[in-house]
Amino acid sequence: MDWSPLTLSLRAAGIATVITFFIGIFAAWKVAWMRHGAGIWDAVFTLPLVLPPTVVGFFLLVFFGKASGIGKWLAQFGIQIVFTWVGVVIASTVVAFPLMYRTARGAFEQMDTDLIDAGRTLGLSETAIFWRVVFPNCLPGIISGTVLTFARALGEFGATIMLAGNIPGKTQTLAIAVYSAVQLGHYEAAYRWVAVIVTISLLSILGMNAVNARQKQKGRG
């Protein structure tokens, strides 16, 4: 059996998670401290979560497609986003971003700000405060966000199929493989892929719960 949908999905979801981790936390931190305009930014950042994935896919297709300015500009350097593996990563990142952003922001807002002030009185730089005070304290929330991001990126279908098409071996992810298999009446293959996806998803959630439980124990100690 051709395992490319699995390896493709894992790789793309992995890279998307790493990217989303950094930009999601960055956006959440900025918005958590914003005094004016937080509402608008929050709405924009949450939008991909609320919109149907096909709508997100449509926007991405128009944005990166060869008919648009960006697409044409990139094509000059031989870079094509649409119907390539890069498109899969971008689609997954965009749809998973709101999950990371919201969980991280929730964690930041619940944090005891006295700790941050204490750090400042001790003379730590803002960057040091973030990575050595805020981040460890918000770890459970950030870990949940990361796991949700990975799960969402792995399961992404609508935006991916619009932006990256269906090229077996190159852009046919697990979710698209299931869709294709059902369309072609290959129900055995469909069941196999479904079993793989369900197993990975269950393991991710169990893993997340285990990590959270350990974090809670550490907190009490």
Place this chain on the structure above:
Amino acid sequence: MSKKWIAVIVALALVAGGVLAGCTQKDNTSGEITVMAAASLTDAFNEIGTKFNEQYPNIKVNFSYDSSGTLQKQIEQGATADVFVSAAMKQMNALNDKGLMDSDTIVKLLENKVVLIKTKGSSLDVKSFQDVGTDKVKMVALGNSDVPVGQYAQTIFTNLGIWDTVQAKANLGTNVRQVLDWVATGNAECGVVYATDAAIEDKVEVICEAPDGSCDPVIYPMGIVKASTQKDAAKKFTAFLQTKDAQDILTKYGFTIYTSK
């Protein structure tokens, strides 16, 4: 004697009136039918639907266009459909073998041609189906193996001996119009569609037709679904498809009316 003449004139008038009423061509049959048709028929059938309603104003026609393979599966799973028009005999035969069609209503309606297209104005140096197997083409848009145009493409490339190479770089669309759109927007450099689709999309240009003999004749059959509850209305529609009005519209879009040779 004048009374007799009056009677004759009145009788003639009634007969003439009756004949004229028949000649106004409006039929009052009513009903609502669902016509499932191959995606390549979208524009032609929409126009035919309007024309059909001029003659049958009380029959509401709902069109459902998609890949014939998808429509076949929908009918197999019990979707409401009265008329099925497929882009290949394969899907119609599959349904007929399962006893889902009224066999005696299956008629070969149209013929079409398979063509290789590229984005209009593209500098892609491809002159034939054979060239698709070379490195000049990095990605080709094809219908997937459930879609008739994808099946025809596979036959052509297999006969040319390059199917394995082509398959490895194929972006698989769910129906012929998706393939057409991908090439029209330039996101796919080239693709395989029907001549009729290429004709209505001005952002693509035809490179060439399928080489003679490389592919089975592209035949569009139509038939009435056995489970249909609107057979009268459905029969009116299928009969209409074979009238000159409908055929004029179909040939305008580039289809060939099937004639058994």
